[in-house]
Amino acid sequence: MLFEQGNPLFLLSADRSRFGLLARAQQVGLPHAGFECRHWSLSLAGLMQFRHDALSFEPLLKNSLSEFKPDLIHANTLRSALLLKRQQCRDIPVLLHDRDLKAPFISLHIAARRIHTLIAVSAATAEKWRSLLPSENIHVVYNGLSLPELETAPFETRTGFCILQVADLLPWKNHRLFLQVLRKLSGRIPGLRAIIRGRRRGRESAKLLQVLEQQARELNLEACLEIRTADGDATAELQEADLLISCSEQEAFGRNIIEALAHGKVVVAVKAAGPAEILAQCTAASLCPPDAEALAQAVMAWHADQKYLHAAEDARKFAAEFSLDKHLQNINYVYDKMIYEEG
Structure with a gap:
């Protein structure tokens, strides 16, 4: 630019x-x-x-x-x-x-x-x-980020509920906590689906992917979880999802958080580093300790009465500040x- x-x-x-x-x-x-x-x-x-x-x-x-x-x-x-x-x-x-x-x-x-x-x-x-x-x-x-992504979408009632983590396959992104949150939510939200969208970064990523797939099997999450590792951005996943979860305690900023808000999606994030700073005044986000139950409770609160849909416009307005x-x-x-x- x-x-x-x-x-x-x-x-x-x-x-x-x-x-x-x-x-x-x-x-x-x-x-x-x-x-x-x-x-x-x-x-x-x-x-x-x-x-x-x-x-x-x-x-x-x-x-x-x-x-x-x-x-x-x-x-x-x-x-x-x-x-x-x-x-x-x-x-x-x-x-x-x-x-x-x-x-x-x-x-x-x-x-x-x-x-x-x-x-x-x-x-x-x-x-x-x-x-x-x-x-x-x-x-x-x-x-x-580019404002053309911030176009207002009409309010719509959606079936099912999809949670998303956008994070390259690196250990510090804490995908394992995301899987623990998904396990806590399993059976508590009808039609629950989850996507991990993370690009591979060499051998370390290949090892982590195997660990995550094994953990998903052990937690009986295979039916509701999809792990996508293609190159490119996560636009398709951000459009598909209803809520983004950020699990890392080491994010310097958290660009994927702003991108999710720009798409009208609410965010549940670990209260640490960059996300704690940029989301401090955001009414379309929840900040939680790095605990699976706390994060799951925040997701449940947004899901209740489809509050996540009603917060979509607030999410877009907040993202416009970036x-x-x-x-x-x-x-x-x-x-x-x-x-x-x-x-």
Whole structure:
């Protein structure tokens, strides 16, 4: 969207997935180049991988800076900031867009020496930087989504009831708690169905999928549960579902929560980190402790007298506060502030 607004951009990305940044840049004609970068573990092997990836990235960055001559560098995620060498970027202000709730302190310390400004997707995400950066250089900018998704749908009575978890197949997303909630609800809501919509992320995801399928069998949930792992977004599932459950205690923001609200769906979420922050004033959501019975009770309360349908308009109005336009205005404000201070 920044490119479509007329901002000259050059994208360097390691996201080569089918629907990733490089594919989207190609579609809209955004100048771009790809590189290789792994997720480094906190180990000797991870350190060696980081060193290899950083050395491989160095000539690409050098050529890109020479040809494009940017006014600032927007490093999207901590990994990106760690790849930047101070001597290469000493005359260019670096902005880190942090989307991770937690990170090793050594990584934060190294990155803090390389960046000028921080944008965090939530106050919870920004907290870990408070002792490392001046407060005036830390900005909280919530994620934004496209408003065409927020079209008002007519009120309708629906048969059955479908609960949904949208979460990539990673252990910290806590799919197992979702299954425990489903077990608590089983037999208490007529026509109950459940969907887990989660993309696979390598071997770890394949293992987790096996664990979840085994747990579903042990809890006798196979008849009412469907696990979908296709690539792409979860639009079809958000339209199909009646209520979204967010089970993680480690969400930096929770974009799927806002997307669900934008579709007129109420949300039941664990009261922690990003979701606790962004849903604090939302009348179409319930915040609960990370306990299956508490989450199940909240779902039951929304199901009673079809309250979830009556809250659909409130859900859409709340999601509109996280519009892409507002998000871009806030990003551009930070850009302008950085360039003014450097000038």
